[in-house]
Amino acid sequence: MTTTETSTAQSVSDAVTAGSHATDIARSGAATFRTAGGGADEARVATVVGAALEGIRSAIRDNKVTYEEFDAFKRWLISVSDTGEWPLFLDVYLEFEVEKVAADTQQGSVGTILGPFWLDGQAQLDSPATLPMRDDEPGTPMILAGQVTATDGTPLAGAKVDIWHTDSEGWYSGFAAKPPAGNLRAVVTADDQGHYEIHTRKPAPYTIPLDGPTGQMTLAAGWSPWRPAHIHLLVTAPGHRTLTTQLFFTGDPYLGNDVASADKPELTLDPQPTGNGDEVRSDRDFVLEAE
């Protein structure tokens, strides 16, 4: 690699590294498990888009927004595109409201937002499974285990637990430069009683990238850019509605102050020592609604 190429690679910001990949994924529509296909009728467009625009217009009127501020807003929106941060911005500041609408009609375990860092095509493992990790993967060893059942208690044989989370320094594989591809991500198939057991490392609290427009806007408003430590999960079983959820940790300083407003009291784990070194364990069952 030439000197120029090295310096170019190093000058690419964390925000652009994470954002451009998330944008490619969102553009491809890979997360089709929750989208039934586009197309809305004219009345729906007029109602929803009209309400969204009126919200912004009333912010302008009520706060006497100036041309200087309007032009800064334009530049900010352009930089959200330039850095590929639309998925990050939308999932941090708006997805939780969409998830609340969806949750109104979903039975079974409590869900929360997907976020921008899910990846398709990860390692397929059978339970009990150890997530792909480096030989010297840092962090507290952690076991997450439980059973996947239907709302009537029937065990769901062969349910799948798609799991992804940051490493103990708060970096996501596939989006940050440091962890190798596939690190701390997998789709784990439960046994014939729906039991799953996953060996991993405890994740760390996380700030959204601070060098991009979403983080810059957050800091400019004096808001916290932190998410509490969390484990993302997609729990699926044939004939059942996919559960999109996250699990958090008791005592996390950022609980209740999640920049993505995605933490819920029902989703908090309290891992206990197993007696095996500093390893901890949490048990968590998932209940899926029949489709």
Ligand code: MBD
């Ligand atoms: C994350 O890790 C995340 O889960 C969400 C929803 C938004 C930003 C970063």
Ligand code: FE
């Ligand atoms: Fe996350």
